[in-house]
Amino acid sequence: MAVWEPPPGPAGGGQRSPASTVRVSPKDTPANVAATFSAMGARRLLVFGGVALIVGGMLFGDIFAVFVLHQNGDRTGEELLAAARAVMAQNAPGVNNAFGQIGNLLEDRGTKIDTHVHMTDVGYLALLLALIQPYVALSAARKKLLAKWLLIGGTLLPVGIFLIHYVGLAYSPFRVIGWASALADSAGALLIIALIGELWGLWNHFRSMRVGAVEAELPDDRSRERRTLLAGGTLLVLIGFLHGAWYAGAMLYQHEARETAILDTVLDGASANDLTAAGRSVTDYGALQTEKAVNIAAHSHIIEFGLLAILLSFVQPYVFLGAEWKRRWVNLLLAGSVILPVFVLLELKMGLVAGGIADLGGLMVIIALVAMLVGVLRYSGKLEAETGVPA
């Protein structure tokens, strides 16, 4: 695996320098910045693929939030009420049937959330790996191969997860693993192999302190866009962290106690043949699940957007747009990153109106991401036009 190619020394004899990473300083010319973004090298692939996966994952999340999430919650409530009715009728098979349906609905919802989460998270991972490429002491070809494996795995993994609910165990030779699970697991294995390869490259680098200058360090950009993204991103993470701490301290225990109390009242009402009381409790149960879900979603989304902003700050030198436009996209991204989690929380008070505004916040982040991706594509095109090297 470790075919690391040391850069040629001054005499061309391949002498190893203990600190030969190419460092790009603020005074560096655009040409030197371009040297950090070689034509379809590992870093460029990871930046393109990472941003594309994040955009895809967010689009999927928006579609899921609009067309599946609430409908799924309503149907789960209906099935819980069906279970309560079966209790009233002293119909044990009816109870089991209702729980079977609830399990099915939870699988539907769970696999879609996992698709969204895994697609965006592999995107973050790709951007993170793009940052550390200078410290991965492997040949350029190997780094590119690892980047391809990571992106293929990162694309097939969410596809496999999404299909689990629909494919099930059809035509599967196994008792519990279906073909979609096999696809997801294989894609996960490919991701793991790519990550082990990256770790091996890092180990090579830090073990010997021989730095393979196959890829230069990221440009030491101190622009306003980068500072805004770094400071704004860290603030978003901090706000999300504090919200999570508040939720854990003030709400979590209360919610846990309420959940068991509500389930008790569902059973009491159904046993007393009081469908109205049981129905009211089922409604309370649904409201509690919504309360928990919006708090967790707000907490996780604001932190993820913070991380995304920090990661995107490193991509800014490759976004070939005017300074004013770059600032606009940065501001749009940060505004969307605040609007989505805040209005997800406000869904409890404002209902679907807040949900719609939250989806709009997600769309703002997606538009900003696509704009930055276009900027990176323009940058690549410009490099290729100047050097005559096709991508």
Place this chain on the structure above:
Amino acid sequence: MSAASKLLIFGGVALAGFGMLYGLHYALFVEHQALDSMGNSLATAFTSAAARHLPDAHAAIAAYGATKYDYVRQVDVHSHWIGLAMLMIVLGVAMDHVAFGRRLRFWIALNLLVGSVVFPLGVLLQSESHGASYASATAIVGVILVTVALAAVAAGFARGSV
């Protein structure tokens, strides 16, 4: 690479590895049993109620609540250790943009590392002994350390050039 960056990157990689190993152990030996137990408790509660055995039904709901209490915290520990580790790695790469002196940057990084280890550890202790005040205190100390470190990093980024 500065000492603060190294501390965050290596600490982050180590914490992520530890968090993944913890998750693997949990998934292999605990999670499926916990999920089965929760599902069975709920089904038992409803079928007991259908048979008009209400004390059994309420006992099953209590068992469901106790198992879920542990399940939620164990999953949170796993995801928070890895999430904080990812944050440490990303901030490690960006640490040279924090406009404070090297010494202060190192202390900020150390705060973040210790807080990121201690906060989920406190949550884990909560599942080991339900309602123990030392467990909550440990988690709170971790939260304060991470909060202070993140606020300092944000201020350092906003300040501009080093």
